[in-house]
Amino acid sequence: MHQRGFIRCVLSLFFVATASFANAPDEQESLILSPCGSAVLPGVMPTSGLVLYDQLVPFEVFDSNTGGLLYRGVLQNRVIRLNSTGRLAFAYRVRDTVAGIPGAIDGLATESFEGLTTDVDYTPLSLGTMRPDGASRSCDGSLVEFDYSTNLIRAGSSSKFVVIGTEAEFFAPGGSTTIALRSGQTVRVPTVQPVTDNSPPIVGISSPGPFECVCNPTQIIGTVNDPESGFGSWTLDYAANPAGPWTTISSGNTAVVNGPLGTWNTTALTQGNYFLRLTAENGVGLTNSITTVVFVDKQFDTLDFRSPGNGAVLAGKICPDGTAWDRCFKQYTIGYRPAGGGQYTPIDPGNPTYGSTVINDPLGVWDTITAGVPDGKYDIRLTGTDICGNTEKAVHTVIVDNTPPVAEITSPVNCTYHCGVIDIFGTALDANMAGWSLQYTGGSTNNWVTIATGTNSISNGLIASWDTTLLENCAYTIRLIVTDEASINCTPFRHQSTYQVSINVGAYADCDTSTGPGVLDIFDFLCFQDAFIKGCQ
Ligand SMILES: [Ca+2]
Ligand SMILES: [Ca+2]
Numbered sequence: 240m241h242q243r244g245f246i247r248c249v250l251s252l253f254f255v256a257t258a259s260f261a262n263a264p265d266e267q268e269s270l271i272l273s274p275c276g277s278a279v280l281p282g283v284m285p286t287s288g289l290v291l292y293d294q295l296v297p298f299e300v301f302d303s304n305t306g307g308l309l310y311r312g313v314l315q316n317r318v319i320r321l322n323s324t325g326r327l328a329f330a331y332r333v334r335d336t337v338a339g340i341p342g343a344i345d346g347l348a349t350e351s352f353e354g355l356t357t358d359v360d361y362t363p364l365s366l367g368t369m370r371p372d373g374a375s376r377s378c379d380g381s382l383v384e385f386d387y388s389t390n391l392i393r394a395g396s397s398s399k400f401v402v403i404g405t406e407a408e409f410f411a412p413g414g415s416t417t418i419a420l421r422s423g424q425t426v427r428v429p430t431v432q433p434v435t436d437n438s439p440p441i442v443g444i445s446s447p448g449p450f451e452c453v454c455n456p457t458q459i460i461g462t463v464n465d466p467e468s469g470f471g472s473w474t475l476d477y478a479a480n481p482a483g484p485w486t487t488i489s490s491g492n493t494a495v496v497n498g499p500l501g502t503w504n505t506t507a508l509t510q511g512n513y514f515l516r517l518t519a520e521n522g523v524g525l526t527n528s529i530t531t532v533v534f535v536d537k538q539f540d541t542l543d544f545r546s547p548g549n550g551a552v553l554a555g556k557i558c559p560d561g562t563a564w565d566r567c568f569k570q571y572t573i574g575y576r577p578a579g580g581g582q583y584t585p586i587d588p589g590n591p592t593y594g595s596t597v598i599n600d601p602l603g604v605w606d607t608i609t610a611g612v613p614d615g616k617y618d619i620r621l622t623g624t625d626i627c628g629n630t631e632k633a634v635h636t637v638i639v640d641n642t643p644p645v646a647e648i649t650s651p652v653n654c655t656y657h658c659g660v661i662d663i664f665g666t667a668l669d670a671n672m673a674g675w676s677l678q679y680t681g682g683s684t685n686n687w688v689t690i691a692t693g694t695n696s697i698s699n700g701l702i703a704s705w706d707t708t709l710l711e712n713c714a715y716t717i718r719l720i721v722t723d724e725a726s727i728n729c730t731p732f733r734h735q736s737t738y739q740v741s742i743n744v745g746a747y748a749d750c751d752t753s754t755g756p757g758v759l760d761i762f763d764f765l766c767f768q769d770a771f772i773k774g775c776q
């Protein structure tokens with residue numbers, strides 16, 4: 240077998256010639272050739288119709304032993320839409336053969352007719368001289384073979400058209416015809432084949448999936464294919480509204496099987512749902528279309544840093560709270576730095592990022608004591624990021640105050656005796672002072688009675704003057720309570736420092752308390768003298 244003879248074949252699909260194919264009479268009976276069947280051809284087949292395709296396929300056959308040329312010619316392949324049936328007939332004829340070489344064709348066999356009815360014959364009135372003796376069909380129905388064994392198509396001769404009428408409505412490349420020489424050599428040349436395709440092309444978009452988030456740019460993956468009749472063309476469009484207008488993303492004229500269909504640049508689009516439509520037409524003109532909805536993501540949707548607010552004074556554990564939400568959420572982060580500069584450090588080393596959305600709830604915890612954060616002003620930054628890399632940030636500046644206030648009474652001191660108006664000295668101090676309160680208990684009261692309050696800081700100075708004139712002689716305790724503004728561990732509780740001093744108000748004997756048990760001596764006299772001067776009666 241020698242197949243070097245096939246040199247070239249330029250298929251011109253859908254070439255339409257308007258010439259009438261033949262002028263055979265249409266009134267004759269046709270000959271249906273069933274699978275496994277064979278028949279002598281009557282030469283009566285009606286073949287007038289419209290020539291849809293007419294191709295000349297050159298071929299050569301060589302002797303495989305000597306390399307000598309055995310045959311050279313052209314196979315003419317036509318497709319005709321028959322007037323009699325409206326369906327396609329496939330016709331073949333050997334022509335333009337070169338004389339003077341030894342070859343002689345004794346058979347033509349063409350394939351891909353399985354599943355079709357084949358109505359076979361030759362056209363006695365067409366060009367050419369040789370006609371087949373008969374035809375046979377393979378048992379699978381694919382191959383139809385015309386037999387020229389007693390009417391050889393010798394070199395320099397030609398043949399009349401042999402015709403296979405079918406019920407096919409379409410044709411496509413992919414068939415082949417084998418030319419056999421009497422001496423055993425064959426050559427196979429490409430010819431068109433009938434196509435039975437009642438199914439539209441397969442179209443599908445596998446990525447992005449329905450309602451999936453789409454970033455910019457996004458590659459669209461899908462399938463446009465038709466295994467029966469091959470492929471015509473396809474278009475990928477998008478629209479904001481299913482009624483259109485549609486804008487083309489990409490198009491093509493070759494099949495794609497779960498591969499890239501195009502790259503969608505969404506730069507000019509606003510965020511929202513969009514429709515993607517894939518429309519395709521197969522090789523026989525059937526169309527199919529699929530539409531899906533995707534979400535074009537253009538921004539981080541909601542970042543609400545609800546608390547702590549700017550200027551908040553905080554201590555211990557700090558609890559940022561609010562909302563970090565996106566339709567295409569990826570993560571949020573919370574970091575801190577000294578106010579105004581430097582790198583942000585995650586507030587929680589165990590959660591450098593948070594992978595779940597939060598809506599109006601705690602976002603994280605910053606334990607300023609465990610982290611050893613010095614008192615001072617800090618920026619807290621909340622950052623939300625979506626899967627497209629869109630981010631939103633919010634920064635609040637707060638004051639960390641883990642230092643309780645200073646509360647101290649320096650005068651009077653414990654166990655001293657006093658009368659009249661007592662000046663109380665000491666310190667009430669905090670970097671974030673909320674206020675102080677000076678109170679006493681004792682004598683006829685069992686509760687704390689306020690002497691004075693203030694919001695000013697006092698550093699080793701007069702806190703208040705306490706008039707004890709109307710109080711009974713007794714032991715009294717005075718206390719200084721100083722409160723700062725730092726909210727501790729995300730509660731309303733503040734730092735509070737207390738200092739207490741217990742004294743005696745009124746007459747006394749062992750005035751100077753210099754001896755124990757008490758002894759009345761010159762120092763007591765001096766003490767009495769001093770008390771008298773102060774107004775103790
Ligand atoms: Ca199909
Ligand atoms: Ca987003």
Ligand SMILES: [Ca+2]
Pocket residue numbers: 640641642643644669670671723724725734
């Ligand atoms: Ca403080």
